[in-house]
Amino acid sequence: MPDPSAALLIEGVCKRFGSLQALDHVSFEVRQGEFFGLLGPNGAGKTTLISLMAGLSRPDAGRIQVMGHDVVADYRNARSKLGVVPQELVFDPFFTVRETLRIQSGYFGLRRNDDWIDEILHHLDLTPKADANMRALSGGMKRRVLVAQALVHRPPVIVLDEPTAGVDVELRQGLWAFVRQLNRQGHTIVLTTHYLEEAESLCGRIAMLKQGRMLALERTADLLSRPVQHTLRIRLSSGAALPADVLPVARATSDGRVAFVLDSADEVAACLAHLHASGVGLDEVELVRPDLEDVFIAMMQESAQ
Amino acid sequence: MSVALRTLLYKELLRFWKVGFQTVAAPVLTALLYLLVFSHVLDRRVEVYGGVGYTAFLVPGLIMMSLLQNAFANSSSSLIQSKVTGNIVFMLLPPISYREFFAAYVMAAVIRGLAVGTGVWLVTLWFVDLPYAHPLWILFFAVLGGSILASLGVIAGIWADKFDQLAGFQNFIVMPLTFLSGVFYSIHSLPGFWLAVSHMNPFFYMIDGFRYGFFGQSDMSPWISALITIGSFAALSLATLNMLARGYKLRN
Structure with a gap:
Protein backbone atom coordinates (compact mmCIF):
# COMPACT_ATOMS: atom_id res chain seq x y z
CA MET A 1 0.00 0.00 0.00
CA PRO A 2 1.41 3.40 -0.90
CA ASP A 3 2.12 5.63 2.08
CA PRO A 4 -0.12 8.73 1.72
CA SER A 5 2.29 10.76 3.86
CA ALA A 6 5.29 10.02 1.61
CA ALA A 7 7.26 13.03 0.45
CA LEU A 8 7.53 11.43 -2.96
CA LEU A 9 5.45 8.62 -4.37
CA ILE A 10 6.47 7.03 -7.66
CA GLU A 11 4.10 4.31 -8.79
CA GLY A 12 4.43 2.21 -11.95
CA VAL A 13 5.95 5.05 -13.92
CA CYS A 14 6.76 4.42 -17.58
CA LYS A 15 8.21 6.82 -20.11
CA ARG A 16 9.22 6.13 -23.67
CA PHE A 17 11.07 8.38 -26.12
CA GLY A 18 10.63 6.88 -29.57
CA SER A 19 12.16 3.41 -29.42
CA LEU A 20 13.89 4.07 -26.10
CA GLN A 21 12.12 2.89 -22.97
CA ALA A 22 13.54 5.51 -20.62
CA LEU A 23 11.57 4.32 -17.58
CA ASP A 24 9.92 0.94 -17.21
CA HIS A 25 7.43 0.53 -14.35
CA VAL A 26 9.50 2.35 -11.76
CA SER A 27 8.00 2.43 -8.28
CA PHE A 28 9.32 3.65 -4.95
CA GLU A 29 8.59 6.05 -2.14
CA VAL A 30 10.68 8.61 -0.35
CA ARG A 31 9.62 9.29 3.22
CA GLN A 32 9.43 12.81 4.60
CA GLY A 33 12.77 13.96 6.03
CA GLU A 34 14.81 11.33 4.18
CA PHE A 35 18.11 11.96 2.42
CA PHE A 36 17.59 9.74 -0.59
CA GLY A 37 20.03 8.81 -3.35
CA LEU A 38 19.07 8.03 -6.92
CA LEU A 39 22.00 6.37 -8.64
CA GLY A 40 22.64 4.82 -11.99
CA PRO A 41 24.93 5.06 -14.99
CA ASN A 42 24.37 7.59 -17.76
CA GLY A 43 21.10 6.84 -19.53
CA ALA A 44 19.64 5.00 -16.54
CA GLY A 45 16.62 7.31 -16.46
CA LYS A 46 17.45 9.41 -13.39
CA THR A 47 17.03 12.78 -15.10
CA THR A 48 13.91 11.57 -16.92
CA LEU A 49 12.42 10.60 -13.58
CA ILE A 50 13.28 14.00 -12.11
CA SER A 51 11.72 15.70 -15.16
CA LEU A 52 8.52 13.75 -14.53
CA MET A 53 8.51 14.71 -10.85
CA ALA A 54 8.99 18.36 -11.80
CA GLY A 55 6.34 18.37 -14.53
CA LEU A 56 8.89 19.08 -17.26
CA SER A 57 7.75 15.88 -18.87
CA ARG A 58 4.63 13.75 -18.57
CA PRO A 59 4.58 10.03 -17.78
CA ASP A 60 3.12 7.58 -20.31
CA ALA A 61 1.81 5.48 -17.43
CA GLY A 62 1.85 5.48 -13.66
CA ARG A 63 1.61 8.35 -11.23
CA ILE A 64 3.85 10.60 -9.21
CA GLN A 65 2.89 12.53 -6.10
CA VAL A 66 4.87 15.20 -4.27
CA MET A 67 3.72 15.57 -0.65
CA GLY A 68 0.45 13.90 -1.64
CA HIS A 69 -0.17 16.10 -4.70
CA ASP A 70 -0.34 14.51 -8.13
CA VAL A 71 2.20 16.16 -10.45
CA VAL A 72 -0.28 16.18 -13.37
CA ALA A 73 -3.76 16.57 -11.88
CA ASP A 74 -2.70 18.84 -9.01
CA TYR A 75 0.41 20.33 -10.58
CA ARG A 76 0.24 23.71 -8.87
CA ASN A 77 0.43 22.25 -5.37
CA ALA A 78 2.92 19.58 -6.41
CA ARG A 79 5.31 22.12 -7.96
CA SER A 80 5.06 24.49 -5.01
CA LYS A 81 6.29 21.65 -2.76
CA LEU A 82 9.25 20.79 -4.94
CA GLY A 83 12.59 22.52 -5.53
CA VAL A 84 14.72 21.20 -8.35
CA VAL A 85 18.36 21.94 -9.06
CA PRO A 86 18.73 21.06 -12.74
CA GLN A 87 21.77 19.27 -14.04
CA GLU A 88 22.57 21.73 -16.83
CA LEU A 89 24.29 24.96 -15.90
CA VAL A 90 21.57 27.31 -17.15
CA PHE A 91 21.02 30.96 -16.34
CA ASP A 92 19.32 34.07 -17.68
CA PRO A 93 22.03 36.48 -18.86
CA PHE A 94 19.83 39.57 -18.52
CA PHE A 95 19.68 39.62 -14.74
CA THR A 96 21.76 39.94 -11.60
CA VAL A 97 21.85 37.23 -8.95
CA ARG A 98 19.40 39.10 -6.71
CA GLU A 99 17.04 39.86 -9.60
CA THR A 100 17.15 36.19 -10.59
CA LEU A 101 16.16 35.11 -7.08
CA ARG A 102 13.45 37.75 -6.70
CA ILE A 103 11.96 36.76 -10.04
CA GLN A 104 12.08 33.08 -9.11
CA SER A 105 10.34 33.89 -5.80
CA GLY A 106 7.62 35.74 -7.70
CA TYR A 107 7.02 32.73 -9.95
CA PHE A 108 6.17 30.82 -6.76
CA GLY A 109 3.81 33.57 -5.64
CA LEU A 110 6.19 35.17 -3.11
CA ARG A 111 6.45 38.94 -3.27
CA ARG A 112 8.59 40.02 -0.33
CA ASN A 113 11.14 37.30 0.06
CA ASP A 114 14.34 39.28 0.56
CA ASP A 115 15.04 38.05 4.10
CA TRP A 116 15.11 34.44 2.95
CA ILE A 117 16.98 35.37 -0.24
CA ASP A 118 19.66 37.06 1.91
CA GLU A 119 19.90 33.96 4.07
CA ILE A 120 20.32 31.67 1.07
CA LEU A 121 22.91 34.02 -0.45
CA HIS A 122 24.80 33.95 2.84
CA HIS A 123 24.75 30.16 3.17
CA LEU A 124 25.90 29.69 -0.40
CA ASP A 125 28.62 32.37 -0.14
CA LEU A 126 26.89 34.43 -2.79
CA THR A 127 26.38 37.65 -0.81
CA PRO A 128 29.33 39.48 -2.44
CA LYS A 129 27.93 38.53 -5.86
CA ALA A 130 24.32 39.50 -5.17
CA ASP A 131 24.40 42.45 -7.57
CA ALA A 132 26.66 40.85 -10.17
CA ASN A 133 25.21 39.92 -13.55
CA MET A 134 24.83 36.17 -14.02
CA ARG A 135 27.16 36.32 -17.04
CA ALA A 136 29.99 37.56 -14.82
CA LEU A 137 29.92 34.52 -12.51
CA SER A 138 32.21 31.51 -12.67
CA GLY A 139 30.74 28.06 -13.32
CA GLY A 140 30.81 27.20 -9.62
CA MET A 141 29.04 30.42 -8.71
CA LYS A 142 26.39 29.83 -11.35
CA ARG A 143 25.85 26.38 -9.85
CA ARG A 144 25.31 27.96 -6.43
CA VAL A 145 22.69 30.30 -7.92
CA LEU A 146 20.90 27.27 -9.37
CA VAL A 147 20.76 25.79 -5.88
CA ALA A 148 19.54 29.12 -4.49
CA GLN A 149 16.79 29.29 -7.14
CA ALA A 150 15.55 25.86 -6.11
CA LEU A 151 15.29 26.99 -2.48
CA VAL A 152 13.60 30.41 -2.80
CA HIS A 153 10.17 29.00 -1.97
CA ARG A 154 11.41 26.79 0.91
CA PRO A 155 10.20 23.58 -0.70
CA PRO A 156 9.72 20.59 1.61
CA VAL A 157 11.18 18.32 -1.08
CA ILE A 158 14.46 19.26 -2.76
CA VAL A 159 15.80 17.39 -5.76
CA LEU A 160 19.45 17.88 -6.62
CA ASP A 161 20.38 16.51 -10.03
CA GLU A 162 24.17 16.23 -10.09
CA PRO A 163 24.61 19.42 -8.06
CA THR A 164 28.36 19.09 -7.66
CA ALA A 165 29.24 18.24 -11.26
CA GLY A 166 32.23 20.36 -12.23
CA VAL A 167 32.49 22.32 -8.99
CA ASP A 168 35.50 22.66 -6.72
CA VAL A 169 36.03 20.83 -3.44
CA GLU A 170 35.41 23.92 -1.31
CA LEU A 171 32.00 24.57 -2.84
CA ARG A 172 31.09 20.91 -2.59
CA GLN A 173 31.81 20.87 1.13
CA GLY A 174 29.94 24.14 1.67
CA LEU A 175 27.01 22.94 -0.38
CA TRP A 176 26.74 19.62 1.44
CA ALA A 177 26.95 21.32 4.81
CA PHE A 178 24.03 23.54 3.78
CA VAL A 179 22.01 20.67 2.33
CA ARG A 180 22.62 18.59 5.47
CA GLN A 181 21.35 21.51 7.51
CA LEU A 182 18.22 21.72 5.34
CA ASN A 183 17.72 17.98 5.81
CA ARG A 184 18.07 18.33 9.60
CA GLN A 185 15.43 21.06 9.46
CA GLY A 186 13.03 18.54 7.93
CA HIS A 187 13.47 19.00 4.17
CA THR A 188 13.41 15.81 2.18
CA ILE A 189 16.42 15.57 -0.12
CA VAL A 190 16.65 13.52 -3.29
CA LEU A 191 20.12 13.42 -4.77
CA THR A 192 21.59 12.09 -7.97
CA THR A 193 25.33 12.16 -8.27
CA HIS A 194 28.21 10.48 -10.05
CA TYR A 195 30.35 10.98 -6.95
CA LEU A 196 29.38 7.80 -5.16
CA GLU A 197 31.33 8.68 -2.05
CA GLU A 198 28.96 11.64 -1.68
CA ALA A 199 25.92 9.38 -1.89
CA GLU A 200 27.53 6.96 0.54
CA SER A 201 28.18 9.60 3.16
CA LEU A 202 24.92 11.54 2.74
CA CYS A 203 22.10 9.23 1.75
CA GLY A 204 20.16 7.06 4.18
CA ARG A 205 18.59 5.05 1.36
CA ILE A 206 19.54 4.54 -2.22
CA ALA A 207 17.66 3.49 -5.35
CA MET A 208 19.69 2.17 -8.25
CA LEU A 209 18.40 2.48 -11.77
CA LYS A 210 19.68 0.92 -14.95
CA GLN A 211 18.15 1.26 -18.39
CA GLY A 212 14.95 2.59 -16.90
CA ARG A 213 14.47 -0.21 -14.38
CA MET A 214 14.95 -0.35 -10.65
CA LEU A 215 17.86 -2.59 -9.69
CA ALA A 216 17.85 -1.95 -5.98
CA LEU A 217 16.18 0.08 -3.29
CA GLU A 218 17.89 -0.33 0.06
CA ARG A 219 19.35 1.41 3.02
CA THR A 220 22.87 2.56 2.22
CA ALA A 221 24.26 0.46 5.08
CA ASP A 222 22.54 -2.67 3.69
CA LEU A 223 23.93 -2.00 0.23
CA LEU A 224 27.42 -1.69 1.65
CA SER A 225 27.09 -5.00 3.51
CA ARG A 226 26.28 -6.86 0.32
CA PRO A 227 28.81 -9.62 -0.41
CA VAL A 228 30.99 -8.09 -3.06
CA GLN A 229 34.60 -8.49 -3.97
CA HIS A 230 37.30 -7.25 -1.60
CA THR A 231 40.66 -5.87 -2.62
CA LEU A 232 43.84 -6.96 -0.84
CA ARG A 233 46.78 -4.65 -1.47
CA ILE A 234 50.35 -5.64 -0.52
CA ARG A 235 53.81 -4.14 -0.89
CA LEU A 236 56.55 -6.72 -1.47
CA SER A 237 59.77 -6.59 0.56
CA SER A 238 62.84 -5.51 -1.32
CA GLY A 239 63.97 -8.30 -3.65
CA ALA A 240 60.83 -10.41 -3.10
CA ALA A 241 58.95 -11.81 -6.13
CA LEU A 242 55.48 -13.28 -6.47
CA PRO A 243 55.19 -17.02 -7.05
CA ALA A 244 54.23 -17.92 -10.62
CA ASP A 245 50.85 -19.48 -9.66
CA VAL A 246 49.43 -16.15 -8.35
CA LEU A 247 50.66 -13.99 -11.20
CA PRO A 248 47.47 -14.40 -13.30
CA VAL A 249 45.27 -12.98 -10.48
CA ALA A 250 47.65 -10.26 -9.30
CA ARG A 251 47.50 -6.69 -10.56
CA ALA A 252 50.19 -4.04 -10.22
CA THR A 253 48.90 -0.71 -8.89
CA SER A 254 50.16 2.72 -9.88
CA ASP A 255 51.88 3.24 -6.51
CA GLY A 256 54.08 0.14 -6.89
CA ARG A 257 51.91 -2.23 -4.86
CA VAL A 258 50.18 -5.45 -5.88
CA ALA A 259 46.41 -5.90 -5.66
CA PHE A 260 44.35 -9.10 -5.46
CA VAL A 261 40.61 -8.97 -6.02
CA LEU A 262 39.02 -11.59 -3.79
CA ASP A 263 35.46 -12.82 -3.76
CA SER A 264 35.11 -12.74 0.02
CA ALA A 265 36.95 -11.68 3.15
CA ASP A 266 37.58 -15.38 3.92
CA GLU A 267 39.95 -15.65 0.98
CA VAL A 268 42.24 -13.01 2.48
CA ALA A 269 43.74 -15.33 5.05
CA ALA A 270 44.29 -18.09 2.47
CA CYS A 271 45.99 -15.67 0.09
CA LEU A 272 48.34 -14.32 2.75
CA ALA A 273 49.13 -17.86 3.97
CA HIS A 274 49.99 -18.94 0.45
CA LEU A 275 52.35 -15.95 -0.01
CA HIS A 276 53.94 -16.68 3.37
CA ALA A 277 54.38 -20.36 2.49
CA SER A 278 56.02 -19.35 -0.78
CA GLY A 279 58.56 -17.29 1.15
CA VAL A 280 57.36 -13.93 -0.10
CA GLY A 281 58.30 -11.09 2.26
CA LEU A 282 55.70 -8.31 2.73
CA ASP A 283 56.31 -4.71 3.88
CA GLU A 284 52.70 -3.62 3.86
CA VAL A 285 49.26 -5.25 3.82
CA GLU A 286 45.95 -3.40 3.34
CA LEU A 287 42.44 -4.79 3.02
CA VAL A 288 40.25 -2.32 1.20
CA ARG A 289 36.65 -2.31 2.43
CA PRO A 290 34.15 -2.38 -0.44
CA ASP A 291 32.57 1.02 -0.89
CA LEU A 292 29.42 2.09 -2.70
CA GLU A 293 31.33 2.28 -5.94
CA ASP A 294 32.29 -1.42 -5.66
CA VAL A 295 28.70 -2.34 -4.87
CA PHE A 296 27.47 -0.17 -7.72
CA ILE A 297 29.87 -1.72 -10.24
CA ALA A 298 29.10 -5.24 -9.02
CA MET A 299 25.36 -4.65 -9.36
CA MET A 300 25.68 -3.14 -12.80
CA GLN A 301 27.82 -6.08 -13.91
CA GLU A 302 25.41 -8.61 -12.40
CA SER A 303 22.50 -7.02 -14.20
CA ALA A 304 24.38 -7.14 -17.49
CA GLN A 305 24.93 -10.92 -17.20
CA MET B 1 -3.50 39.51 -11.47
CA SER B 2 -1.54 36.76 -9.68
CA VAL B 3 1.95 37.33 -8.31
CA ALA B 4 3.32 34.76 -10.76
CA LEU B 5 1.76 36.55 -13.74
CA ARG B 6 2.95 39.94 -12.51
CA THR B 7 6.46 38.57 -11.99
CA LEU B 8 6.66 36.97 -15.41
CA LEU B 9 5.37 40.18 -16.97
CA TYR B 10 7.91 42.22 -14.98
CA LYS B 11 10.71 39.87 -16.01
CA GLU B 12 9.75 40.17 -19.67
CA LEU B 13 9.56 43.97 -19.46
CA LEU B 14 12.87 44.18 -17.62
CA ARG B 15 14.44 41.91 -20.24
CA PHE B 16 13.65 44.20 -23.17
CA TRP B 17 14.16 47.39 -21.19
CA LYS B 18 17.72 46.38 -20.27
CA VAL B 19 18.54 46.30 -23.98
CA GLY B 20 16.28 49.23 -24.87
CA PHE B 21 18.73 50.63 -27.37
CA GLN B 22 18.30 47.50 -29.44
CA THR B 23 14.63 46.78 -28.70
CA VAL B 24 13.11 50.28 -28.79
CA ALA B 25 15.52 52.89 -30.15
CA ALA B 26 16.73 50.85 -33.16
CA PRO B 27 13.26 50.12 -34.63
CA VAL B 28 12.30 53.77 -34.14
CA LEU B 29 15.34 54.78 -36.16
CA THR B 30 14.49 52.23 -38.87
CA ALA B 31 10.96 53.63 -39.17
CA LEU B 32 12.36 57.16 -39.34
CA LEU B 33 14.62 56.15 -42.22
CA TYR B 34 11.64 54.67 -44.08
CA LEU B 35 9.79 57.92 -43.55
CA LEU B 36 12.64 60.10 -44.75
CA VAL B 37 13.21 58.05 -47.92
CA PHE B 38 9.60 57.44 -48.93
CA SER B 39 8.27 60.86 -48.03
CA HIS B 40 11.14 62.53 -49.85
CA VAL B 41 10.45 60.57 -53.02
CA LEU B 42 6.65 60.43 -52.97
CA ASP B 43 5.19 63.23 -50.89
CA ARG B 44 4.39 65.63 -53.74
CA ARG B 45 3.54 62.94 -56.27
CA VAL B 46 1.01 60.81 -54.42
CA GLU B 47 -2.20 61.66 -52.63
CA VAL B 48 -3.89 58.52 -51.36
CA TYR B 49 -6.95 60.00 -49.66
CA GLY B 50 -8.49 63.34 -50.51
CA GLY B 51 -6.70 66.05 -48.56
CA VAL B 52 -4.18 63.66 -46.99
CA GLY B 53 -0.57 64.00 -48.13
CA TYR B 54 1.58 60.91 -48.63
CA THR B 55 3.76 61.55 -45.57
CA ALA B 56 0.72 61.86 -43.35
CA PHE B 57 -0.74 58.69 -44.92
CA LEU B 58 2.53 56.83 -44.37
CA VAL B 59 3.10 57.69 -40.71
CA PRO B 60 0.23 55.64 -39.16
CA GLY B 61 1.28 52.71 -41.36
CA LEU B 62 4.86 52.97 -40.16
CA ILE B 63 3.78 53.27 -36.53
CA MET B 64 1.60 50.17 -36.84
CA MET B 65 4.18 48.20 -38.81
CA SER B 66 6.83 48.90 -36.17
CA LEU B 67 4.40 48.07 -33.39
CA LEU B 68 3.43 44.76 -34.96
CA GLN B 69 6.95 43.68 -35.85
CA ASN B 70 8.27 44.47 -32.38
CA ALA B 71 5.40 42.78 -30.59
CA PHE B 72 6.24 39.66 -32.60
CA ALA B 73 9.96 40.04 -32.00
CA ASN B 74 9.54 40.39 -28.24
CA SER B 75 7.63 37.21 -27.48
CA SER B 76 9.35 35.10 -30.13
CA SER B 77 12.93 36.12 -29.34
CA SER B 78 12.44 35.86 -25.59
CA LEU B 79 11.06 32.34 -25.90
CA ILE B 80 13.64 31.05 -28.36
CA LEU B 93 9.29 24.38 -12.74
CA PRO B 94 7.08 26.84 -10.78
CA PHE B 102 0.38 33.27 -22.29
CA ALA B 103 -0.95 36.47 -20.71
CA ALA B 104 2.47 37.58 -19.46
CA TYR B 105 4.21 37.05 -22.80
CA VAL B 106 1.43 38.73 -24.78
CA MET B 107 1.15 41.74 -22.44
CA ALA B 108 4.92 42.30 -22.40
CA ALA B 109 5.06 42.07 -26.19
CA VAL B 110 2.17 44.50 -26.59
CA ILE B 111 3.85 46.95 -24.22
CA ARG B 112 7.08 46.77 -26.22
CA GLY B 113 5.10 47.23 -29.44
CA LEU B 114 3.34 50.24 -27.95
CA ALA B 115 6.65 51.66 -26.71
CA VAL B 116 8.15 51.39 -30.19
CA GLY B 117 4.96 52.70 -31.83
CA THR B 118 4.91 55.66 -29.44
CA GLY B 119 8.58 56.30 -30.22
CA VAL B 120 7.88 56.33 -33.96
CA TRP B 121 4.88 58.62 -33.45
CA LEU B 122 6.96 61.04 -31.36
CA VAL B 123 9.80 61.34 -33.89
CA THR B 124 7.40 61.72 -36.80
CA LEU B 125 5.68 64.67 -35.07
CA TRP B 126 8.54 66.78 -36.48
CA PHE B 127 7.59 65.89 -40.02
CA VAL B 128 3.84 65.87 -40.17
CA ASP B 129 0.83 67.21 -38.33
CA LEU B 130 -1.54 64.27 -37.99
CA PRO B 131 -5.26 64.51 -37.28
CA TYR B 132 -6.68 62.21 -34.59
CA ALA B 133 -10.23 61.63 -35.81
CA HIS B 134 -11.04 58.58 -33.63
CA PRO B 135 -8.43 58.03 -30.87
CA LEU B 136 -10.26 55.00 -29.47
CA TRP B 137 -9.96 53.19 -32.79
CA ILE B 138 -6.24 54.02 -32.77
CA LEU B 139 -5.88 52.47 -29.32
CA PHE B 140 -8.11 49.51 -30.16
CA PHE B 141 -6.18 48.49 -33.28
CA ALA B 142 -2.80 49.17 -31.66
CA VAL B 143 -3.52 46.93 -28.66
CA LEU B 144 -5.34 44.20 -30.57
CA GLY B 145 -2.89 44.19 -33.48
CA GLY B 146 -0.01 43.99 -31.00
CA SER B 147 -1.76 41.11 -29.23
CA ILE B 148 -2.16 39.19 -32.49
CA LEU B 149 1.53 39.51 -33.32
CA ALA B 150 2.48 38.74 -29.72
CA SER B 151 0.46 35.52 -29.94
CA LEU B 152 2.04 34.68 -33.25
CA GLY B 153 5.42 35.34 -31.62
CA VAL B 154 4.63 32.88 -28.82
CA ILE B 155 3.69 30.26 -31.42
CA ALA B 156 6.87 30.90 -33.43
CA GLY B 157 9.07 30.96 -30.32
CA ILE B 158 7.69 27.66 -29.10
CA TRP B 159 7.71 26.02 -32.52
CA ALA B 160 11.23 27.05 -33.56
CA ASP B 161 14.08 24.93 -32.25
CA LYS B 162 16.80 27.26 -33.49
CA PHE B 163 17.27 30.91 -34.35
CA ASP B 164 17.41 30.03 -38.03
CA GLN B 165 13.85 28.69 -38.00
CA LEU B 166 12.61 31.76 -36.16
CA ALA B 167 14.34 34.04 -38.68
CA GLY B 168 12.57 32.08 -41.43
CA PHE B 169 9.21 32.62 -39.74
CA GLN B 170 9.94 36.32 -39.35
CA ASN B 171 11.34 36.94 -42.82
CA PHE B 172 9.04 34.71 -44.85
CA ILE B 173 5.75 35.18 -43.02
CA VAL B 174 5.66 38.25 -40.80
CA MET B 175 7.67 40.64 -42.99
CA PRO B 176 5.80 39.98 -46.26
CA LEU B 177 2.43 40.16 -44.50
CA THR B 178 3.31 43.52 -42.90
CA PHE B 179 4.88 44.99 -46.03
CA LEU B 180 2.00 43.86 -48.24
CA SER B 181 -0.68 45.21 -45.97
CA GLY B 182 -1.03 48.76 -47.21
CA VAL B 183 1.62 50.37 -45.03
CA PHE B 184 3.09 52.24 -47.99
CA TYR B 185 0.05 52.48 -50.27
CA SER B 186 -3.71 52.18 -50.41
CA ILE B 187 -4.65 48.70 -51.61
CA HIS B 188 -7.18 50.31 -53.97
CA SER B 189 -4.25 51.40 -56.10
CA LEU B 190 -3.43 47.70 -56.68
CA PRO B 191 -4.53 45.62 -59.71
CA GLY B 192 -7.47 43.23 -59.15
CA PHE B 193 -5.52 40.11 -58.26
CA TRP B 194 -3.32 41.80 -55.68
CA LEU B 195 -6.29 43.67 -54.30
CA ALA B 196 -8.00 40.31 -53.69
CA VAL B 197 -4.82 38.91 -52.11
CA SER B 198 -4.57 41.95 -49.83
CA HIS B 199 -8.11 41.35 -48.63
CA MET B 200 -7.00 37.95 -47.35
CA ASN B 201 -4.17 39.48 -45.34
CA PRO B 202 -5.31 40.11 -41.74
CA PHE B 203 -2.46 42.60 -41.29
CA PHE B 204 -4.17 44.86 -43.83
CA TYR B 205 -7.25 45.20 -41.60
CA MET B 206 -5.15 46.08 -38.54
CA ILE B 207 -3.28 48.81 -40.39
CA ASP B 208 -6.30 50.08 -42.26
CA GLY B 209 -8.36 50.28 -39.08
CA PHE B 210 -5.50 51.97 -37.25
CA ARG B 211 -5.23 54.55 -40.04
CA TYR B 212 -8.98 55.16 -39.85
CA GLY B 213 -8.43 56.30 -36.28
CA PHE B 214 -6.26 59.14 -37.57
CA PHE B 215 -8.00 60.24 -40.76
CA GLY B 216 -11.58 59.07 -40.34
CA GLN B 217 -11.26 57.45 -43.77
CA SER B 218 -9.85 54.10 -44.84
CA ASP B 219 -10.02 51.41 -47.50
CA MET B 220 -12.44 49.30 -45.44
CA SER B 221 -15.06 50.05 -42.83
CA PRO B 222 -13.37 50.06 -39.40
CA TRP B 223 -16.11 47.75 -38.13
CA ILE B 224 -15.20 45.09 -40.66
CA SER B 225 -11.52 45.57 -39.82
CA ALA B 226 -12.35 45.30 -36.11
CA LEU B 227 -14.32 42.08 -36.62
CA ILE B 228 -11.54 40.48 -38.64
CA THR B 229 -8.92 41.61 -36.14
CA ILE B 230 -10.92 40.26 -33.19
CA GLY B 231 -11.47 36.99 -35.07
CA SER B 232 -7.77 36.72 -35.87
CA PHE B 233 -6.81 37.32 -32.26
CA ALA B 234 -9.36 34.80 -31.00
CA ALA B 235 -8.13 32.14 -33.42
CA LEU B 236 -4.45 32.74 -32.72
CA SER B 237 -4.82 32.96 -28.96
CA LEU B 238 -6.86 29.75 -28.88
CA ALA B 239 -4.18 28.02 -30.95
CA THR B 240 -1.45 29.36 -28.66
CA LEU B 241 -3.30 28.39 -25.49
CA ASN B 242 -3.87 24.93 -26.92
CA MET B 243 -0.13 24.54 -27.62
CA LEU B 244 0.75 25.71 -24.14
CA ALA B 245 -1.85 23.52 -22.45
CA ARG B 246 -0.50 20.48 -24.27
CA GLY B 247 3.07 21.49 -23.41
CA TYR B 248 3.95 21.38 -27.10
CA LYS B 249 7.77 21.46 -27.40
CA LEU B 250 7.99 22.67 -23.80
CA ARG B 251 6.98 19.64 -21.75
CA ASN B 252 7.69 16.25 -23.36
Missing part, protein backbone atom coordinates in the same frame (compact mmCIF):
# COMPACT_ATOMS: atom_id res chain seq x y z
CA GLN B 81 16.48 32.50 -26.25
CA SER B 82 15.08 30.84 -23.15
CA LYS B 83 14.69 27.56 -24.99
CA VAL B 84 18.14 27.58 -26.59
CA THR B 85 19.94 28.62 -23.41
CA GLY B 86 17.79 26.28 -21.31
CA ASN B 87 16.67 28.89 -18.80
CA ILE B 88 13.04 28.29 -19.76
CA VAL B 89 13.19 25.61 -17.09
CA PHE B 90 12.90 28.38 -14.47
CA MET B 91 9.45 29.20 -15.83
CA LEU B 92 8.39 25.58 -16.24
CA PRO B 95 3.30 26.54 -10.55
CA ILE B 96 2.61 29.02 -13.37
CA SER B 97 -0.48 28.10 -15.37
CA TYR B 98 -0.38 28.09 -19.15
CA ARG B 99 -2.89 30.96 -19.18
CA GLU B 100 -0.65 33.09 -16.97
CA PHE B 101 2.29 32.20 -19.18
